[in-house]
Amino acid sequence: MKKRVKLTFPQQLIKEPVIFTMAKQFNVMPNIRRARVTETVGEMILEIEGTEEDLEKGIHWLKERGIEVELVEGDVIE
Numbered sequence: 001m002k003k004r005v006k007l008t009f010p011q012q013l014i015k016e017p018v019i020f021t022m023a024k025q026f027n028v029m030p031n032i033r034r035a036r037v038t039e040t041v042g043e044m045i046l047e048i049e050g051t052e053e054d055l056e057k058g059i060h061w062l063k064e065r066g067i068e069v070e071l072v073e074g075d076v077i078e
Contacts, residue, residue, distance in 0.1 A: 002049045004033070005059065008068040009042035018065060019046065026050070026058035045072060 009018070014037060023030050028050035035044040048055055062069050 001052050001055060002047055003055050003059075004045065004047045004072040006070045006072050007042075007044045007046055007062065008070075009044070010066050011040050013065060013067065014039075014042045018062065018067065019044075022058045022061055023048075026054045026061065028054050028058050 019030050019032070022028065028048045031047040031049070033045040033047055035042070037043075048058065050058070059069055
């Protein structure tokens with residue numbers, strides 16, 4: 001199963017390897033579709049693939065860390 005999400009990172013997490021950590025911990029495969037990082041905020045469109053249960057656990061884990069997660073529907077213009 002695949003899901004596409006928009007992530008908004010708070011300033012304190014911009015330099016942390018949260019996507020790598022989530023991928024390893026919850027056995028999901030990330031594919032960064034678009035990203036924009038400044039000194040104060042990070043935004044990313046991320047496609048994640050895995051079992052539905054693993055995806056839900058990974059998304060929940062991101063939210064617990066203070067990352068805003070929104071589901072993205074349709075195509076992403078690149």
